[in-house]
Amino acid sequence: MVYAGTIEFVGYREWTESLGPDREWYIQLVQARLYEVVQSFVKDFNGMALPLRYDIQLIFMPSEVNVKDFIFELKQYLIPYSPTPTKVVLCCGKPIEVLRKCREVQGGGDYYEEVCGDDSQLVVAHADLNYFTLRTRSQGAYNSFVVVLNLVSTIASELRDKAIVQYLGGDNLVAITSEEYLEDVLKSLTSKDSIKIGVGISKYPRKAFEAAAKALSILRSEGRVRQYHIVRS
Numbered sequence: 014m015v016y017a018g019t020i021e022f023v024g025y026r027e028w029t030e031s032l033g034p035d036r037e038w039y040i041q042l043v044q045a046r047l048y049e050v051v052q053s054f055v056k057d058f059n060g061m062a063l064p065l066r067y068d069i070q071l072i073f074m075p076s077e078v079n080v081k082d083f084i085f086e087l088k089q090y091l092i093p094y095s096p097t098p099t100k101v102v103l104c105c106g107k108p109i110e111v112l113r114k115c116r117e118v119q120g121g122g123d124y125y126e127e128v129c130g131d132d133s134q135l136v137v138a139h140a141d142l143n144y145f146t147l148r149t150r151s152q153g154a155y156n157s158f159v160v161v162l163n164l165v166s167t168i169a170s171e172l173r174d175k176a177i178v179q180y181l182g183g184d185n186l187v188a189i190t191s192e193e194y195l196e197d198v199l200k201s202l203t204s205k206d207s208i209k210i211g212v213g214i215s216k217y218p219r220k221a222f223e224a225a226a227k228a229l230s231i232l233r234s235e236g237r238v239r240q241y242h243i244v245r246s
Contacts, residue, residue, distance in 0.1 A: 136194075164186065
């Protein structure tokens with residue numbers, strides 16, 4: 014099991030609307046900075062963050078972290094950067110199930126579960142499109158970007174109840190799940206053309222991402238002879 018949950022920037026829409034019409038450039042700067050700050054903070058706890066919709070970010074933390082202290086320190090760390098108050102919700106369980114549990118926490122302030130069960134592993138399936146650079150050169154940057162977005166949308170729909178799917182930039186996407194659903198995730202991903210998947214498994218979210226990157230490197234070194242490889246950390 015892991016801690017998974019959200020950082021919500023409370024009153025974000027109202028803040029954006031207070032900036033006047035010439036605001037989008039500034040909003041983008043703030044969003045990028047907030048993601049950088051959150052990622053920089055959680056990595057030191059062997060966690061990982063994903064931007065989701067920017068006004069709400071996802072975080073994944075190891076089960077042994079002291080969540081009360083973590084939430085307090087994170088909120089203090091964000092004060093110089095965030096234009097709004099923040100709300101942190103962290104629940105314990107398997108990734109897709111724990112977000113459902115967190116979703117039920119409506120209103121109020123921060124929420125967390127103090128104890129987080131066993132040492133179940135987090136699974137990170139990092140997918141990379143083959144020949145994407147060639148496709149970009151032949152079809153153009155925007156057309157190749159549309160291909161990736163369509164793929165992310167398709168996979169997210171297929172794995173809605175089994176994995177958290179996120180675009181990572183470039184030709185990369187990730188499906189975060191538990192070992193229970195690993196076979197389903199691989200079935201969905203490997204059914205797509207010209208794709209390779211590095212799978213990392215660890216009780217520590219940051220280590221799971223690292224292991225997935227190592228698995229991808231192994232696949233590249235082999236010359237695309239198979240679609241996926243699994244590394245445990």
